[in-house]
Amino acid sequence: MSLSWWNGRTVPAGEVHISPDDSGFLFGDGLFETLxxxxxxxxxxxxxxxxxxxxxxxxxxxxxxxxxxxxxxxAEVAAAAPRPVARLRITVTxxxxxxxxxxxxxxxxxxxxxxxxxxxxxxxxxxxxxPLAGLKSLCYQGNRLALRQAESRGDWEALLLNxxxxxxxxxxxxxxxVLADRVFTPPASDGCLPGTVRRRLLETGAIEERPLxxxxxxxxxxxxxxxxxxGVLPVSRIDGQEIPVGPTAERLRRxxxxxxxxPA
Amino acid sequence: MSLSWWNGRTVPAGEVHISPDDSGFLFGDGLFETLxxxxxxxxxxxxxxxxxxxxxxxxxxxxxxxxxxxxxxxAEVAAAAPRPVARLRITVTxxxxxxxxxxxxxxxxxxxxxxxxxxxxxxxxxxxxxPLAGLKSLCYQGNRLALRQAESRGDWEALLLNxxxxxxxxxxxxxxxVLADRVFTPPASDGCLPGTVRRRLLETGAIEERPLxxxxxxxxxxxxxxxxxxGVLPVSRIDGQEIPVGPTAERLRRxxxxxxxxPA
Numbered sequence: 001m002s003l004s005w006w007n008g009r010t011v012p013a014g015e016v017h018i019s020p021d022d023s024g025f026l027f028g029d030g031l032f033e034t035l036x037x038x039x040x041x042x043x044x045x046x047x048x049x050x051x052x053x054x055x056x057x058x059x060x061x062x063x064x065x066x067x068x069x070x071x072x073x074x075a076e077v078a079a080a081a082p083r084p085v086a087r088l089r090i091t092v093t094x095x096x097x098x099x100x101x102x103x104x105x106x107x108x109x110x111x112x113x114x115x116x117x118x119x120x121x122x123x124x125x126x127x128x129x130x131p132l133a134g135l136k137s138l139c140y141q142g143n144r145l146a147l148r149q150a151e152s153r154g155d156w157e158a159l160l161l162n163x164x165x166x167x168x169x170x171x172x173x174x175x176x177x178v179l180a181d182r183v184f185t186p187p188a189s190d191g192c193l194p195g196t197v198r199r200r201l202l203e204t205g206a207i208e209e210r211p212l213x214x215x216x217x218x219x220x221x222x223x224x225x226x227x228x229x230x231g232v233l234p235v236s237r238i239d240g241q242e243i244p245v246g247p248t249a250e251r252l253r254r255x256x257x258x259x260x261x262x263p264a
Numbered sequence: 265m266s267l268s269w270w271n272g273r274t275v276p277a278g279e280v281h282i283s284p285d286d287s288g289f290l291f292g293d294g295l296f297e298t299l300x301x302x303x304x305x306x307x308x309x310x311x312x313x314x315x316x317x318x319x320x321x322x323x324x325x326x327x328x329x330x331x332x333x334x335x336x337x338x339a340e341v342a343a344a345a346p347r348p349v350a351r352l353r354i355t356v357t358x359x360x361x362x363x364x365x366x367x368x369x370x371x372x373x374x375x376x377x378x379x380x381x382x383x384x385x386x387x388x389x390x391x392x393x394x395p396l397a398g399l400k401s402l403c404y405q406g407n408r409l410a411l412r413q414a415e416s417r418g419d420w421e422a423l424l425l426n427x428x429x430x431x432x433x434x435x436x437x438x439x440x441x442v443l444a445d446r447v448f449t450p451p452a453s454d455g456c457l458p459g460t461v462r463r464r465l466l467e468t469g470a471i472e473e474r475p476l477x478x479x480x481x482x483x484x485x486x487x488x489x490x491x492x493x494x495g496v497l498p499v500s501r502i503d504g505q506e507i508p509v510g511p512t513a514e515r516l517r518r519x520x521x522x523x524x525x526x527p528a
Contacts, residue, residue, distance in 0.1 A: 017284070018286070020268070020280045020282055020355070020364055021366075027407070028402050028403045123393065124395055125391055125394055130389055131410070132406055137403075138289075139403030140292055141294075141323070144287070145395050146395070
């Protein structure tokens with residue numbers, strides 16, 4: 001039976017109900033994290049809790065539990081998660097704390113060889129100087145609408161720009177671009193979410209921060225998407241234009257796996 | 265006993281619980297409306313439903329109920345709302361529909377004579393060309409953070425700019441400025457929420473749309489805030505600078521009251 005952790009207690013998943021007065025439901029006033037769970041063990045809890053706790057300080061949401069208690073909650077909920085792979089979500093609003101899981105079907109292996117289609121949606125501008133920049137805020141409707149629009153045209157992901165017209169990220173992934181044998185990802189100052197796969201690959205030196213423009217996509221040898229659920233996935237088509245799938249995604253996937261802390 | 269309307273049924277208010285899988289809670293993927301209820305009768309249901317239904321079409325959320333059913337739900341929930349004044353909220357997510365009420369304490373009458381303090385927060389930029397512009401989205405965390413920041417300094421409201429540096433609105437109010445005996449409010453194309461009080465006053469000709477800059481605040485004879493709960497409230501201080509409270513707020517309050525459709 002799946003378990004959830006809810007305001008300090010572990011309960012059967014079906015018992016969790018959110019109050020209609022919760023600030024997360026009323027105003028999206030909260031933050032979340034999405035972790036991958038393989039066979040009951042959550043990946044890179046350290047990086048996710050680093051980001052969550054830093055974000056909560058920024059928006060001034062106080063957590064009654066300390067980090068160790070959150071780690072224990074994640075481990076307990078992960079251990080009871082659907083197998084073989086699950087998605088674990090930590091949600092903290094100005095009023096409720098929640099750890100839940102759901103079954104997750106990872107991309108098939110051939111997708112890692114074939115790559116996925118993406119579409120640039122210039123109307124969805126990220127405000128790199130705004131109060132929510134870099135936060136995994138519950139205010140995700142713009143991202144969801146961008147993803148719906150991309151999916152309605154047969155694409156797997158939408159690519160988003162910031163207010164200066166620079167490339168920032170996908171609606172649910174970080175972005176990396178291979179230019180002359182180096183791998184670049186937009187800097188945090190351009191407004192991207194500081195993703196956990198991105199973080200680990202920056203730590204190893206496998207990728208580097210550099211501002212990127214839409215023109216860099218056309219010049220790129222390879223284009224890659226990264227997030228905690230998929231790892232690193234190559235792109236094979238941008239706005240209908242083919243782009244080669246090279247060896248970099250697979251190389252980064254291995255570098256990332258080697259860099260991960262032992263599972264919780 | 266307070267009632268709520270929940271996915272097509274009227275239930276005791278305490279029975280409503282939101283699923284942790286609801287898209288409104290997960291991603292702020294929904295819209296809401298806030299109406300004032302006086303002695304069990306909701307104000308200007310017509311304008312609120314006009315805006316809600318137009319917004320739902322934009323974000324492609326389909327409602328199983330028709331407009332007449334929503335009107336009936338609002339009327340039934342309003343009739344059971346706390347007296348003398350309540351706040352009624354309609355929330356529609358990609359998955360749930362909800363009408364709830366809570367007791368509301370309106371501003372005291374002397375606040376309408378004295379005015380309130382506001383603070384311009386230039387860091388909170390509204391994206392006038394973005395996918396959520398003009399929508400009363402559940403993604404309201406930026407507005408809430410701005411309001412917290414203003415309140416922490418003793419102000420009643422935060423004033424927000426758009427990406428071009430033009431004045432747009434408050435965190436929970438529309439804005440109007442008296443310049444040479446005319447009353448101007450930022451145009452919808454500058455990214456403001458098309459508020460219901462604003463709409464009714466535009467219909468009467470009592471206010472007009474015109475782009476406004478922060479410099480217009482310094483030149484203004486009077487500055488006013490508008491929303492469905494407060495009506496029209498004068499501003500008496502902007503960023504610590506006094507501004508006179510003139511006769512316009514009271515005049516507009518009366519013009520608005522005269523324009524309201526009969527209560528539902």
